[in-house]
Amino acid sequence: MANDLFIYIGGQKYCLSVEEVSKGHCEKLKELMLENTGRRITINRPKLAFEAILDFHLTGCLHMPISVCPEQFKEELDHWEVPHMTMERCCLTRLLSYFREKALLKDYKNSRRCMPEKYSSSPKTAIAKVFKKLWNILNYQDDCLATKMYFFLSTCMIFLSIFGVAISTLPQFRVQEPSVETVVTPIQTPPAPDYCKLVYESITWMKRLNFNLNESTIERSASDRKFFLTDVFPEPVHKKIPSLQQTIDQGTNAFFYIEIITTVFFTADKVLRLLTCPGLLSYLFGIMNIAEILLLLASYSRFIVHYLYIQYNGNAWSLLLYIQMFRVLRIVRVMRHVTAFKVLNYSMKAGLKDLCVIFMYIFIGLIIFSNLIFFFELSEDFRSIPDSWWWALITMTTVGYGDMIPKSIPGKVLGCICAVSGVIMLSLVIPIFVNTFLFLYQFAELDSVKIPTLTKKREFKTNTSANTEVTFTSE
Structure with a gap:
């Protein structure tokens, strides 16, 4: 018992040997225990969080208890000067996820606070x-x-x-466009051609060729100006x-x-x-x-x-x-x-990096599958590689319009691989946005939640006897 060290924390008594303390991994806790000569130490720290520090001091493995808040555990690590990277991977991921969500929530609060719809200061005059x-x-x-x-x-x-x-x-x-009515005329015998008139018209056309060329150039430039609108809006x-x-x-x-x-x-x-x-x-x-x-x-x-x-x-x-x-x-x-739209808009901005990953993945798949399908299929079905880009994009996103269909066996196998890769891509990346949206949406809805107040009053009655008893009465 002479070599035992007693630690009291949160009403709990711990008994350790001096040899175990001297071989511990927490330097600050080791110094505190060795400097204390009374063999009895009282530490005013949270019980559950300190138990994890004490286990780390004895075993060298640092885990975060499930029932401890990550914020409180981080404060405990800072108090005992233990780096958070010392934690095991299973618990370090939970700690990092918490602080990532905390930073995301803080940024979301700041974005709501900086909205231009609200006045920055309270007005003083009645008109204001x-x-x-x-x-x-x-x-x-x-x-x-x-x-x-x-x-x-x-x-x-x-x-x-x-x-x-x-x-x-x-x-x-x-x-409605006016319909052109067809008029039925009786069949007549065509008149004999006037050859003199034809020769005169051909000579006149040759003389006016230069003027017509200049005029057609002007018309062509006008049609070029309309090319974009007629291409985007055909009607x-x-x-x-x-x-x-x-x-x-x-x-x-x-x-x-x-x-x-x-x-x-x-x-x-x-x-x-x-x-x-x-x-x-x-x-x-x-x-x-x-x-x-x-x-x-x-x-x-x-x-x-x-x-x-x-x-x-x-x-x-x-x-x-x-x-x-x-x-x-x-x-x-x-x-x-609308709250849901605000959260969705911010979730898209917060997941911009993930969106870039999606676009890069689609771009790489689009280039690979379009080149392969162009060489696997006939030119009548896939006229060029840029035309194949459309097929690859529609197939990877699992839309499948059916306007371009592979008919050969290698082309069908390639189409299956393209569709499956698109499904895998969507199933892996979309949950990232869903988790962010649900986390922020739950926080945004807290303002509309009303906690019911206490309806019954409780009184505490104590008996001044040797064995003190506390009784609760409610009305």
Whole structure:
């Protein structure tokens, strides 16, 4: 017993020999025990965390208990000056994962705190308070009834604006081309050719050849300018989307009134935002704000074209109809205030490195499989290696449109390998985004969780006797 050392921690008594202490692996704990001559040491540290340090001191293997918080265990390691890399791999992974999630959560909090929708300081004047209240309502920052009603109203207007254009493109509302009626004429005997007239026309054509060449050069340059639009949009947009005048002529005035209502609403919304925003310059140069202003200008230009009786015939005014496709961007303004969309947006930014890995994997597989399938199949099915890129991409992502199909046995085997490799890629990388999204979403939903308060009061009664008893009574 003379060589025994007693350690008291958290009401627990530990008995160690001096020889075991002198051969330990924790230098600070060794110095503390050897310097104490009373053979009795009381350490005011968490019990479970210290037990892991004591086990490491005796065995040299450092493990983190399951019931101990990683943050508390890291503080214990810092107190006893034990490097965290000394931990075994099984527990080190859990500790590193915790601090990775902690850093991710801190970054997510900072991203929410730096959102431009909130005023940085509390306003002092009454007008500033009204502007702040109005700004919070416009950006859905308050939980009041007015904010919820405006959120519902703006969402309805956005969907009305989007589906108004979408429904107007139905076949019964689109512009119909006039049908060419065939006229049946009786068969007549062709007249005899006038050879003098033919000779005169050929000579005249030869004299005007130079002028025609210059004129064709001008026309060719004009067609080159239209090449990009005709390649991206093979059919003129004015044949797909009816103009305001055409909606009135066809008896579908509802589309005309929808355009007026939505334009007035978004104009009032934009004016109020510009008046109440805390930073005008930063707000004006936002990407979404620029897009919304361009959409409003395009809407007003359509009304001007309508009242000036200007027709859309593939001219520059048709650009106003092309801009209508960008109305779908307005839905982003509503969705970015939804908690799930915020978390999804940040998860994509946090997993940018993983996204690059996916793109690199797809790029390598696309190059390999497209080159092999081009040489395995006939040229009629896979005309070139760039055409094979499409097949490889669609097969790796397990979409499989079926427009390009391998027919030879090596080509089918290669297609199976390409599809399986795509499935493996998706199954390995997608869970990374899922875990990040679920972790941040659970934290974001904590604000809406309400913990019920205690409804029963408890009283403590003690008896002053030799054997003290504590009794609990509840009402």
